[in-house]
Amino acid sequence: MAKDNQFVKDIADIETDFPQWYTDVVLKTKLVDYGPVKGTMVIRPYGYAIWENIQRELDKRFRATGHQNAYFPMLIPESYLKKEAEHVEGFAPEVAVVTHAGGEKLAEPLVIRPTSETIIGEMYSKWLQSYRDLPILVNQWANVVRWEKTTRPFLRTSEFLWQEGHTVHATEEEAMEETMKMLGVYKEFAETCLAIPVFTGRKTEKEKFAGAVATFGMEAMMHDGKSLQAGTSHYLGQNFAKAFDIQFLDKDGTHKYGYTTSWGVSTRLIGALIMVLPFFWMIISSLKTAAEVNTTPPTFWPKELVFENYVYAFEKAPFLRYFCNSLLVTIVCVACTMFTTILAAFAFSRLKFPGRDLLFSLLLSLMM
Numbered sequence: 001m002a003k004d005n006q007f008v009k010d011i012a013d014i015e016t017d018f019p020q021w022y023t024d025v026v027l028k029t030k031l032v033d034y035g036p037v038k039g040t041m042v043i044r045p046y047g048y049a050i051w052e053n054i055q056r057e058l059d060k061r062f063r064a065t066g067h068q069n070a071y072f073p074m075l076i077p078e079s080y081l082k083k084e085a086e087h088v089e090g091f092a093p094e095v096a097v098v099t100h101a102g103g104e105k106l107a108e109p110l111v112i113r114p115t116s117e118t119i120i121g122e123m124y125s126k127w128l129q130s131y132r133d134l135p136i137l138v139n140q141w142a143n144v145v146r147w148e149k150t151t152r153p154f155l156r157t158s159e160f161l162w163q164e165g166h167t168v169h170a171t172e173e174e175a176m177e178e179t180m181k182m183l184g185v186y187k188e189f190a191e192t193c194l195a196i197p198v199f200t201g202r203k204t205e206k207e208k209f210a211g212a213v214a215t216f217g218m219e220a221m222m223h224d225g226k227s228l229q230a231g232t233s234h235y236l237g238q239n240f241a242k243a244f245d246i247q248f249l250d251k252d253g254t255h256k257y258g259y260t261t262s263w264g265v266s267t268r269l270i271g272a273l274i275m276v277l278p279f280f281w282m283i284i285s286s287l288k289t290a291a292e293v294n295t296t297p298p299t300f301w302p303k304e305l306v307f308e309n310y311v312y313a314f315e316k317a318p319f320l321r322y323f324c325n326s327l328l329v330t331i332v333c334v335a336c337t338m339f340t341t342i343l344a345a346f347a348f349s350r351l352k353f354p355g356r357d358l359l360f361s362l363l364l365s366l367m368m
Contacts, residue, residue: 018224022275023152031270032153039151039158043267047154050270051161055141057193058163058265061185067137067165072119074142075110080118084243086211094146096158112145117211117236117262120166121244128168128258130249135178136168154271155228162266168246168258175259176235182263183216183233190230194269196220196276198230209262213237222275230272233263 011028012020026032031047034040043051059069075098098110113119124136145159154160165182169175183200190196199219208215209232218231240246241257250256 074113076119078109121240139165164264179235186231209234231265236260
């Protein structure tokens with residue numbers, strides 16, 4: 001018990017310092033650790049098992065909607081980023097660049113993948129020939145590097161894991177349909193598998209993805225009342241198609257530019273799981289075994305779940321314990337009332353005396 005109490009003391013109060021509480025929880029439960037390079041993280045086996053579960057469930061949904069997996073290089077010629085003006089301007093502050101390799105200076109600097117619209121666009125321009133090749137529906141599971149100034153495990157790090165879908169379509173309508181369809185896939189996944197309620201909608205011009213015509217986001221409300229961007233789906237129009245010459249020969253014999261989309265979610269979802277679910281964990285705090293816990297949303301905790309750690313983490317939230325206790329008392333009271341009502345009805349049905357129905361109605365109203 002002394003060890004248990006010490007665990008609680010090492011975690012900040014969830015109500016007075018929620019950001020520190022979150023950091024304490026992901027570190028103490030061995031989901032993640034800090035990497036040796038500033039802003040990086042080491043995803044430990046427990047945390048990576050959750051990511052594997054996320055991958056498995058999302059991959060099923062991607063395949064069901066006709067997408068295939070591929071992999072593209074993480075080193076991108078710097079000139080590729082410069083082909084789309086808005087894109088390079090938006091990502092320039094976050095880009096990490098390789099200038100030397102093999103003891104020599106490179107002829108052209110190489111950007112470490114911040115996102116893959118450019119290199120995938122270059123490849124699509126080679127692969128796409130005819131309208132018969134459309135649509136191109138490809139997803140990539142990869143890592144990306146964005147040199148963030150302020151970082152926090154899972155939520156914002158210099159390197160993180162994600163999936164990024166990239167598609168090409170013959171018409172604007174088909175591309176927009178794809179954009180909204182994948183946003184819907186994310187929403188269904190978040191609410192069904194992660195038990196995270198989300199809001200979806202269009203981002204403002206200032207918030208949209210660099211180089212996109214329109215960006216649609218999925219926002220989750222955290223315990224502290226702030227929203228967390230949990231996923232995005234971008235309609236890119238013909239911006240990248242024109243920048244990388246993604247053309248196809250249409251049915252009418254003319255060459256036309258394709259319409260492209262991109263969409264992605266990342267290991268940020270693991271952070272969202274922690275930040276949005278104190279209520280869920282407290283409601284099931286009476287469960288004793290890992291097997292029982294795994295049957296309760298969210299469904300993504302690995303089998304070797306050390307549930308006690310989460311119970312300790314939430315002991316610093318007394319109002320949550322009060323909520324759960326009140327809920328239990330309410331359930332017991334309702335059950336007792338129903339039982340008493342049924343018992344009284346049965347007893348009165350066996351008795352015959354003047355005024356029985358009137359007395360029964362009076363007693364029933366008092367119990368309700």
